[in-house]
Structures are given as C-alpha cells and as structure tokens.
Amino acid sequence: MLKSIFTFLAASVLLVSTANAETVKLALIDPLSGAMAGAGQPALSHMQFEAERLNAKGGLNGNKIEIVGYDNKVNPQESLVQLQKAIDDGVRYIVQGNGSSVASALISAVDKHNRRNPGKEVLFLNYAAVDPAFTNERCTFWHFRFDANADMKMNAITSWMADRKDIKKVYLINQDYSFGHAVSEAAREMLKEKRPDIEVVGNDFHPLGKVKDFTPYVSKIKASGADAVITGNWGQDITLLVKAAADYGLQAPFLTYYGASSGVVTQTGDKGVDRIYQINEYYGDFDDPEMAKRQVAMYKEKGWDFYYLRLSTMMEMLKKATDQAKSIDPVKVAFTLEDLSMDTPTGEVTMRKSDHQIQLPLFMSVMKGDMKYGAEGTDYNFHKIAEISREDVSLPTTCEMRRPKQ
Amino acid sequence: MLEVIIFSLLNGILYGLLLFMLSSGLTLIFSMMGVLNFAHASFYMLGAYFAYSLGMHIGFWPSLILAPILVAVVGALVERFGLRRVHVNGHVAELLFTFGLAYVIDEVVRLIWGTVPVAYMAPASLQQPLFNLFGVEYSMFRGVAMLIAILMFVALWFLLKKTRVGMMIRAALTHGEMVGHLGHNVPRLFMCVFGFGCALAGLAGVIGGPLLTTEPGMAATLGPIVFVVVVVGGMGSLPGAFYASLLIGLLQTFFVAIDASIGDILNGIGMNVDPYGEVTGITLANLAPMTPFILLVLILIFRPRGLMGELEP
Incomplete structure (x- = not known):
C-alpha cells in the first residue's frame, strides 16, 4: 500500500516537472480589474486564444505556451510587485501594454534584474505602451515594442x-x-x-x-x-x-x-x-478570410473581439524567433528577434535592430x-x-x- | 463663452444633484446612528447593477422603482442582522463594520458582474435630445435625471417635515429613548431609516450608472467625494448637504471649463510670476478633480462645523 502511494507520488512529481519543462509562460502584467480592465481583459483573452492556436502548431520551438495574467491596476508600483511575483513563478517573458507609466517602471526593473541575474534574463515584450522614449533615448536591449509608437x-x-x-x-x-x-x-x-x-x-x-x-x-x-x-x-x-x-x-x-x-x-x-x-x-x-475566421471564433469563445492583431504578430514573431534559434532562452531569442521579418495579413513587418521598434x-x-x-x-x-x-x-x-x- | 457657462451650469447642477441624492441618505443615517456609513457608496453601486440586471428583463422604468427597493431591502437586512448587533460594542465597531462591508460588497459585485464595466445605458427613448442650444444637444436622460433628483428632494423634505413618520424620525434622532418610552418601536424605525437611506443611494445609482459608468470601481471613485459633501455641508444637516453638493458639482465643472493656469490668476491679481513655471503652469482644469478635497481642508480649518452644521453640544 505504502509503496504504491510512493510510486504514485514519485510519478506525479515526475509528471509535474516534465510538464514544467515543456511550457513557456508569458506573463501579462496589465489592468485586469478596475476602470481600465476594459483594455487589459481583451488582451488576456486574445493571448489565450492565440496561444491555443500556436500550441496546436507546435508552440515555441516545441514548447507549449501558457498565458498567465497579473493584475497591476495600471499602477507602476503594483506592477513591480507583480513583476517580482512573475519572476518568482519562473516567468522569463513579460508582456505589458496599457500605460507608458507602467512600461517605464518595468523597463527599469527588468534592466536591473537582468544586470544582477545573468543567466536568468527576462524579456519585456511591449504591445501597446507607445511613449516614443522607450525606443529612443531610453532604449534597452531587453525591451521589444510590437506597436507603432506615439x-x-x-x-x-x-x-x-x-x-x-x-x-x-x-x-x-x-x-x-x-x-x-x-x-x-x-x-x-x-x-x-x-x-x-x-x-x-x-x-x-x-x-x-x-x-x-x-x-x-x-x-x-x-x-x-x-x-x-x-x-x-x-x-x-x-x-x-x-x-x-x-x-x-x-x-x-x-x-x-x-x-x-x-x-x-x-x-x-x-x-x-x-x-x-x-x-x-x-x-x-476582416477582408482576410483567415482573420475573419479568428474574429468569429474568438468572439464566440472568449466574448471579446479580435482587436489586438499586434498581440498575434508578437506571439507569431516570438514563435518564429524561438524556432529559428532552436531555443527558448530569452537572450538567444532576443538576438534572433533583431531584424526579424515576418509576413502578416497586412504586409511584411520587421523588428528593427537599432531600437527594437517594429516597423509596420x-x-x-x-x-x-x-x-x-x-x-x-x-x-x-x-x-x-x-x-x-x-x-x-x-x-x-x-x-x-x-x-x-x- | 455664454454657451460654456450655460452648459457648465447645467452639468454642474446635474452632478451636484447626483451627489446630493447620495449624500442625503448618508447624512440621514449619520444623524441617526452617529456613525458614518462607509459602505454608502457601495449601495449606490448596487443600485446601478440591480437596475442594469433588472432592466434587461423588465425595462428601465420599472427598474427605476424596483432597484432602489431591492437596495433598501439589502440595507434593512444589513442593519437588522449586522449593525444592530455591532451597535452594542460602540461606534468604533460600527465604523469598522461598515468599512468592511464596503469591501465585501465590492468583491461580491466583482464576482457576480465581472471586473469590466457593464453596458448599462439609458433607454433609447431617453437618448433623444431634449433641447438644442448653440448647436449642442442636451439629452432627455439628463433632463429626466435632474427632474428625479429634484422630485426626490421635495419628497424627502415633505416626508421629514410634514408627515407623522417624519416627526417620529426627527424625534428619534435626538430623543431616541423618549420616543421609545412613548411606545414606538425605535429599533424598527432605525432599520427603516437605514433602508430608506440606502434606497436613496440606490436611486442615485440607477441614474448615475448610465450617466457615469457602471463598473466595480464606481463606489470607490464617488465614495470620498460624498464624505466631503457631508463634512462640508455640516454633519447631519440635509440642507447643508444640498448646498455642499451643488457647490462641489459646480466647482468641479467650472474648473474644467476655465482655461487659465495658477500663474494666469496670480498675474491677474497683480503678482508677477512666470505663467509657465512648474507650479504656476498647472491649469485649473488639472486641479478640477482635486477641488472637493481642497474645499474639505479649507472648511475643516476655517469652519469645522461645516456650512450648516450645528455647533457641538
């Protein structure tokens, strides 16, 4: 009896650990409650919707994508707490968009974290914080912007x-x-x-x-x-x-x-x-039939419209970069993302190497x-x-x- | 310029009346229990959400009546099974109780209706323009909202001053034990007043929901301003709350409308300052959301009993 329990426990521990090795967590740090939740919730749903689609296509270099939401209430201080929580949860890819005030705090924090923890670097994928400074005077290697700036x-x-x-x-x-x-x-x-x-x-x-x-x-x-x-x-x-x-x-x-x-x-x-x-x-x-299909499916499944094409672009580019680098290590992925081009329903987009600002x-x-x-x-x-x-x-x-x- | 003044006036009065609907219930409850009800704005939020949910089935007009009644029932239950028991332990316990209740209601609303604003809107018939002034439409709903608020004020005044029930309430507020000795059921009266105060907040919610937004944060945004109204007007004074509401409503709207910075004003009264400096460059419009709290501080310093409050015994 005892033995069978032990084997069961050992097996489940093994299961959990292999499951961990096969998922890449993307942490969305955005307002998920309060006045601005109307901007954060659809983004979370969009990422989850696209994660399911990309996982069916092999995920990131064969690793499953898992989307985790962290509610920051558009508050920079709260965002830093959530960032620390995400890092403690083993997240290496941070996604944020709503509020350049938040993005500014995250950029500094990620920069500091990466300097102090070599080998545990975190990438900041920005899908909507469009203060031009982030890809000009305040640009860093760890930040990629997938939205046109202001x-x-x-x-x-x-x-x-x-x-x-x-x-x-x-x-x-x-x-x-x-x-x-x-x-x-x-x-x-x-x-x-x-x-x-x-x-x-x-x-x-x-x-x-x-x-x-x-x-x-x-x-x-x-x-x-x-x-x-x-x-x-x-x-x-x-x-x-x-x-x-x-x-x-x-x-x-x-x-x-x-x-x-x-x-x-x-x-x-x-x-x-x-x-x-x-x-x-x-x-x-939605003149592109594939996009139209996704709009209909996403509204039906998630109750939100297919609004954030840039989130889809972001995740597809991440997939392309991880597949090309044959790794999910953020540093390698970051180098591959530089000057990476990709075809989208609206034409070719490129992640410009000089400032990590997408061109679209x-x-x-x-x-x-x-x-x-x-x-x-x-x-x-x-x-x-x-x-x-x-x-x-x-x-x-x-x-x-x-x-x-x- | 004239149109800005007229519309700021209309907007300010409407906002002020909405504040009054909220603060009248709060002030009534305060004069009864001697304790500020921190959960008052939460009842306002409940009113909006109830009206939204009911409105989907029975339409706007019936929910205008039903939603406040539902809120009143919730309020009465809270008084009967919560506050009355806590009352034995004194004011601090009551204060903490309402404080906690506000959080509970907030979370319950989030659980039931979600964290995102709901699409609670005025009925289509009321979205038509009421009149057209300077090419700007003033929607029927705003007119109706104003009318309801004024009717409520008149009805409240009539109830308190001209009816037997009002007399009993006023007597119970100051001489509770005496009213009890005369054979009236004072605890039941208090429960009714608490429920009634909550219903007023609920009614404000039914109207405020489509006007502002119906979202879980709506209690937290209006709550502090309502307290300011009660303090500025004078604790426990209904006419005071009325004037303070209008004052704050008008102040806030006019501050937005005036295109001037602190520097402009200082220069206007003869002081020579740089109109584009760090502090002097702040415009009045930027200060607008702060005005209620500036007023609160000033009142507490210069007239601690508020506009119409009674002197401390």
Whole structure:
C-alpha cells in the first residue's frame, strides 16, 4: 500500500516537472480589474486564444505556451510587485501594454534584474505602451515594442490629414501623463510641418482613468469651434469621451489612437458612425478570410473581439524567433528577434535592430454601420479608408543600444 | 463663452444633484446612528447593477422603482442582522463594520458582474435630445435625471417635515429613548431609516450608472467625494448637504471649463510670476478633480462645523 502511494507520488512529481519543462509562460502584467480592465481583459483573452492556436502548431520551438495574467491596476508600483511575483513563478517573458507609466517602471526593473541575474534574463515584450522614449533615448536591449509608437501613429494621422483641407481647427485632448503629453507634442510639431494652416484651438490634459463625466470637456471642445479632435485616450477614457461627445451631438470627427477600444461601439451606436476615426495596425473589415475566421471564433469563445492583431504578430514573431534559434532562452531569442521579418495579413513587418521598434504599415479606419463583421455583437465596426505604408510610418531613432556579449 | 457657462451650469447642477441624492441618505443615517456609513457608496453601486440586471428583463422604468427597493431591502437586512448587533460594542465597531462591508460588497459585485464595466445605458427613448442650444444637444436622460433628483428632494423634505413618520424620525434622532418610552418601536424605525437611506443611494445609482459608468470601481471613485459633501455641508444637516453638493458639482465643472493656469490668476491679481513655471503652469482644469478635497481642508480649518452644521453640544 505504502509503496504504491510512493510510486504514485514519485510519478506525479515526475509528471509535474516534465510538464514544467515543456511550457513557456508569458506573463501579462496589465489592468485586469478596475476602470481600465476594459483594455487589459481583451488582451488576456486574445493571448489565450492565440496561444491555443500556436500550441496546436507546435508552440515555441516545441514548447507549449501558457498565458498567465497579473493584475497591476495600471499602477507602476503594483506592477513591480507583480513583476517580482512573475519572476518568482519562473516567468522569463513579460508582456505589458496599457500605460507608458507602467512600461517605464518595468523597463527599469527588468534592466536591473537582468544586470544582477545573468543567466536568468527576462524579456519585456511591449504591445501597446507607445511613449516614443522607450525606443529612443531610453532604449534597452531587453525591451521589444510590437506597436507603432506615439510619434509614428501621429506621423500617420498627420499624413492622412494633409489632404483633408476641410479640417482647419484642431482640438487636442489627452491623458495627463507621459504618453498623453507625447501625443500632444507630436501633434503640434507635425501639424506645423505638414499643415501649417491648421490652428490648434485647444490642448487639454485630464487625469488618467479618473474622469467619469467628460461633458465639461466636450462643451469646451464645442465652444472652441474645432472641426476635428485628436486624442490618444485609451481604456475607459476614450469610451467615456466619445460617449459624452455622442450625447452632446458634437459633429467634429474624433481622430483617435484607440477609438475601437472595447465599449465604444456599444456606447455610441449610430452617433459614432463617420465620427470616430482610428489609426491602428488593423481595422474591422476582416477582408482576410483567415482573420475573419479568428474574429468569429474568438468572439464566440472568449466574448471579446479580435482587436489586438499586434498581440498575434508578437506571439507569431516570438514563435518564429524561438524556432529559428532552436531555443527558448530569452537572450538567444532576443538576438534572433533583431531584424526579424515576418509576413502578416497586412504586409511584411520587421523588428528593427537599432531600437527594437517594429516597423509596420498603419491603417486609418472610420466607424460604420452594416459591417459584415460587427464588433461587440453589433453590426458596427471600423472600415478601412486609408493605408499608410511602412516607409511613411517609419521614423528615425536616436537609440544607442548596449548589447550583452553573445 | 455664454454657451460654456450655460452648459457648465447645467452639468454642474446635474452632478451636484447626483451627489446630493447620495449624500442625503448618508447624512440621514449619520444623524441617526452617529456613525458614518462607509459602505454608502457601495449601495449606490448596487443600485446601478440591480437596475442594469433588472432592466434587461423588465425595462428601465420599472427598474427605476424596483432597484432602489431591492437596495433598501439589502440595507434593512444589513442593519437588522449586522449593525444592530455591532451597535452594542460602540461606534468604533460600527465604523469598522461598515468599512468592511464596503469591501465585501465590492468583491461580491466583482464576482457576480465581472471586473469590466457593464453596458448599462439609458433607454433609447431617453437618448433623444431634449433641447438644442448653440448647436449642442442636451439629452432627455439628463433632463429626466435632474427632474428625479429634484422630485426626490421635495419628497424627502415633505416626508421629514410634514408627515407623522417624519416627526417620529426627527424625534428619534435626538430623543431616541423618549420616543421609545412613548411606545414606538425605535429599533424598527432605525432599520427603516437605514433602508430608506440606502434606497436613496440606490436611486442615485440607477441614474448615475448610465450617466457615469457602471463598473466595480464606481463606489470607490464617488465614495470620498460624498464624505466631503457631508463634512462640508455640516454633519447631519440635509440642507447643508444640498448646498455642499451643488457647490462641489459646480466647482468641479467650472474648473474644467476655465482655461487659465495658477500663474494666469496670480498675474491677474497683480503678482508677477512666470505663467509657465512648474507650479504656476498647472491649469485649473488639472486641479478640477482635486477641488472637493481642497474645499474639505479649507472648511475643516476655517469652519469645522461645516456650512450648516450645528455647533457641538
């Protein structure tokens, strides 16, 4: 009897240890509760959905992917606690996106960890924190950004605006932290260059995730006579902003970074049509049949739309890098990721070696009704109206990368 | 400029009335128990979630009535089986009890409705514009919300000042034992008042849910401001809470609307400072979310009993 128990225990210990050796944990450190959970939860679901698909295709160099969520409540201090927890759990790949304030703290912490723990390096895969500094003056070898940074997105928006002669007055409204200020600064600089005739009639900053009622801001926008609004708001801040604008019948179009965030379509409905624009790496037409299939399957399985194409790109590139390096060791994978190119449904993307900033085409889309693949169970989604090529999106970098010895 | 003023005024009043709906119940409960109910904003959140869930089956209007009643029942049960037992151990125990209750309600809401905001929206019929001013639409729902708040204020005033029940409540607040000796069931009265206060918070939730957002953090964001209202208005004073709510509502909206920085104002009154400095460059709009707390500090320093509070006996 005792012997059989022992063999059972030994067998289960063996099972557990082999199971551990075969999984690569990707830790998502993002807001999974609270006001900004609407940005973090769909990302977690997206990664889980894609992990299942990639695992069926052999995972990362034959190792299964496991997605683990760590709730940071968009708080930099809390994120560091979660990072430590993830590292203690044996995670070597950190994924984060919501909040450049958080990314900034994580970059420093990961850098410090990797300096002090050679052989136990951790990689930081950033899918949405777009403060340009991270791939310029603050670039590090351990950080890879799979989203266009704020300047690149503004570059694309302003290029698109260059032909829109009906826009003469622009209002800027952004969140009051590094990212919001970066958006505002880029907008003013690039508009001056590409459309010197445009007047910036307002430049507001509001606290991140704290404003529940945007109507005072909207009446200010209305009074300014702006005929377009540029905003980098994300999470609840974009949903409530466009909702307040819709309530007020504000006619000016919103040129947004994250207009298709969860909740926007449901909250604005008809009033958002032709008013909310988004610059992003994807759009809601799903003209690629494979993408359309994933959108339908993911909404059915997870209850979230297939919104974060960049997360899919990130995980596919990670797969390509691990397969090529024949290893899941973060240092080797990092070196392979440099200058790695990959075909995606929207064209070829490359992880630029000099600053670890992905180079990719962007799309301007606008909210429409009667779409074939509606978002959030409605028939509204974002229809592609312009493609901005990879070359036109790209910007030079000031990064001077220090690489570890190979 | 005029349109900014008018709309800020409308928005400020609406926000102020919403704050009052919340703080009136809190102030009522405070004057009864002598203890601040930390879980009050949680009942507001429950109101919003109940209305959202009920609304899916029976529509908005019936849930406008039913949701607050449900909240009242929850509140009454909390008083009957929680607070009344804790009461024996004194005020600190009661305070801690409501403090813990707030956390419990928060977590329960997360468990049942999830951590992400729910799509609780005003009915389509109320999303039409009520009137059009300067090319800006003012939605019907905002008008209705304002109307409900005003009706509630009138009804509350009538109930407390003009009816027998109101007389009993007012008497029980100050002379509880005497009312008991006269043959009234004071504990039951207290339970009803607690439930009623919670219902007011629930009603605020039914209206505040679509106006702001219905999410698990909504209690935590509004909770502190409601306490500020009660302190600024004067502990236990209903008219005080009313004025304080409007004051805070208007302050917050106007601060957002005014395009000026601290430096501009200081320069305006003749002090010569750099308008783009670290501190002087902060705009009033940035300060808006802080205004209730600045007001709280100022009131506590210069008029500790609040706007209309009674002097300490």
